[in-house]
Amino acid sequence: MKCKAKKRVIPELPHDLIGEILQRLCVKSLMRFKCVSKLWLSLISDPQFAEWRFELPANRLLFQPDEFGTIKSLDVEASLHDDSATVQLPLPLPSSPIHNTIMLMGSCRGLVLFNYEECGEFMLWNPLVGFQRSIPHTFRDCCYPSLLFGFGYDASTNDYMVVFVELSDLDFDVPDWPSDISIFSLRDNSWNNGMWVGGRYEDIGDDFKAGSFLNGALHWLVLRFSDVSKVPFADNVIIAFDLKEKTLAEIALPPHLADKFKYQIYSLRVLKDCLCVCCVNKDDETNEIWMMEEYKVLSSWTKCFVVSDFDVPFDRFSPICFTKNGEILGLNMGGRIEKRNDKGELIEHLTFHEVPWFYGCNAQSSLYTGRLVSLP
Template sequence: MNKQKQRRSITNASLSSLLPDELIIQILLRLPVRSLLRFKCVCKLWLSEISDPKFAKSQFDLAASPTHRLFLDFNDQFEIESLDIDEPESAAAVVNIPFCPPLSSPCSGARFEILGSCRGFVLLVTHLGYFHVWNPSTGFQRQIPLDARCTFKVYYSLYGIGYDQSTDDYLLVYITPSKNVRACEINSFSLKTNLPSRKRISDEILDTKFAFSMSVRQGMFFNGCLHWLVNSRGKDLFVILAFDLSKRSLLEIAVSNELALELADVKKLYTLRVMKECLALCCSDLGGVTVIWIMKEYKVKSSWTKMILSADVPSSSFFFPICFTKCGDVFGWNERERLLRLNDKGELLEDRALWKGKRTQKRDFVIYRYPELHRHMYTESLLSLHG
C-alpha cells in the first residue's frame, strides 16, 4: 500500500515538473473519451478535472477527433454491441457495452429499442412504456416514465432526444396521433427541470402533411432540430418533418425537384441520416444501387447533391447506408442483417454478421419488420445531465 502511494506521489511530482497543470488540462481536453476514462486513475488532479462537468462540456466542444460509434444490436446478455466506425478494418472490434437498470427498476430485464441519440446520450424505450436516457461511455442513465395514456401509442409515434442550446437543456420529444384524426400532440420533457409540456395541433393543413409510420420513429438530431422522414397524405410521397427545439415548432424541410420525383417511387426504400455533417436522404433499390442525397447547406433547397453508389451485393439485395468513415468508406447493412463496408467505388471491403449467437430476448414484429431500429450512431462523450 505504501509503495502504491509512493508511486502516485512520484507520478504527480514528475508531471508537475514537466508541464504546468494548466497545459496538462488543455492537452487532456483534446483526448478521446476512452483514453480520459482510463486516465482518471493516473492521479487525483486528473480524476478531479476529468470528473468535472465543466471539463466534460469543454472536451465535447474541443475534441479534435470525436469518436463515432455504431450500435449493432442487443445481444442475449442485454449488452449493446458497438463498433468504432473509424478504426481500421483489421482493428475494428465489436465492443459489448452493458446496459444495467437498477434491479429495483421495473425495466430490469425488459426489451429495449433505440430511438435516437444526442451529444453522447442515447434514448431507449421499453415495451413496458419507459424511456431511458443513457450515456454508454460513462454508464450514466435516467429513467423517465411515459405518460400512461400515451403508452399504447408507443409504436405509432415519432420520438427523439435533442439539445436546446438557448436554454442548455436536453429535451425528450414524442409526437403522438390524437383520437381526433385532424390533430396530433407534441409532447416534450425537459431533462433540466424534469417538467413535461404538451402542445396540441389541430391545424388541418399540417395534419394532411404526414402520416405516422412504425419505420420512421427515430428522430435524427441535427442543427438544433429533430428530423423524421414521414409519409405525406396530401402529396402521396415522403417528406422531411423537423421539430425546432428552441422555437418548439414543426416545419417541413424542402427537397429538390429531382429528389421529390425519386421520393414518389414506391419501389424504393428510403432512410434519413446525418452523413458528412449534413442531413442526408438515402434511396435504396434492388441490386444494391443506392442514391445518397446530401443537403450541403441546411434548409437550402438548391444545395441537395446527388451521389450514386453501386454496392457490390447480389442483384436481389438492398443496401442501406448508415454513415461515412473519415477515409470515405461507407458503412451499411442489407436485409440479411449483415454489416457491410464499401469504398467510394462500391467495392466490398468488409462483411460481418450484425449479431452473433442465439438471442434469448423475444423479438416482436416491429423489430423483425424494421431491423433499422437498432442501427444508430452516437458520439462518445463525458457529459451528464443536470441534477
C-alpha cells in the first residue's frame, strides 16, 4: 500500500513579526518586496509603517543645486577625502522647461523642497524613494528683500507646510505694524494668504532668510525695532512661527550678545535638537557657538565651543551637525567644508577649489535623513 504524500505546510509568521523584519530592511529592498504579496504591500504602504524612520548609511548633506539640474549629496560620517562619500543626484524636472535658477529651500522629515524661480514652481522631493510633487506659487523671487521662508511639519494634522513671512516696510510713526504670512498646506493642497501678525521686524540678510525647523515651529533671526524717545533702536531676536497654532512669538538671545560693538551674530542653526547661534567675539577674535539647551528657556543658553579666528581662514565657522563620533561638520564662510572635534579643533577640511560643486561662501545647504514618509 502506497503512503499518501503529506501536504507540506508552510509556517506563517505573525504579522507583527513580519513588520519587525521589514522594518530592518533597506528602502530599495522594501520597494521590491511590495510585489511579494498583498499582505506585504499592505504592511509597507501602511501610514504607521511609513512613520518609522529609515536612515541611509549616514545622514546626508545636500548642497545648492548646480545649473545643470543636479545636486551633490555628502555622507557626513565619512571622511571628507573619501570620493565614495559624495553622490551626484539628478533633480526632478518642473512642468516648465524654463528653470535656470534652482534654489534649495530646506528639508524636513525626509522631504526636500526646491524653488524653480523662473517658472514659479516649488518641487517637493524624496531622494530616497524618488517621490516628487509640484507646488505652484506666486513668489517669483524668494530672495526678495524682507521675505523670509521655511518648510516644516505639523504633527497634529500630519501636514507639511511651506511658509512665507513678508516683513512690512519700516514706519516709525506706526507703533506696531503687521507682517504678512502665507502658508501652503500639503493636506489641503492650497495657499492660505493674508495672515497678519504684529511686530516691528526687519530681515538681516540673505543668510537668514531660510527658517530653521524645531519643535513644530520655524525660526528666523531678525532685527526687532523699538522706539526709544523717538529714536529707532534695533536688537537681534529670534522669531518662531508655530505651525499648529499659527502664532508668531519671540525667543530672546543671551543678553550679552546684544553688545553689537563686541559681538556679531552670523548664523542660526539647529544642533542636537537645540537652537544654536554663532557669533564673532571681536575682543579676542574667536567664533563662539551658543546653544539653547532647553527650548524657550533664556537661562539655558550655553557656550558649547569656541573656534579661534586664526584657525579659520576667511573667518567664521558655521556648524551644521554632529556626527556619531561627536565630530562637528560645518561650513567655513570662505568656502571650506570642515570637520572639528568637540573643542573646535580642526580635524580635516576641503576647500571649494577641491570641491567644484561648492559655490562660494554663501552656498545654501540642508541636512537630510532618508525616510519613508506618508504624504497627506
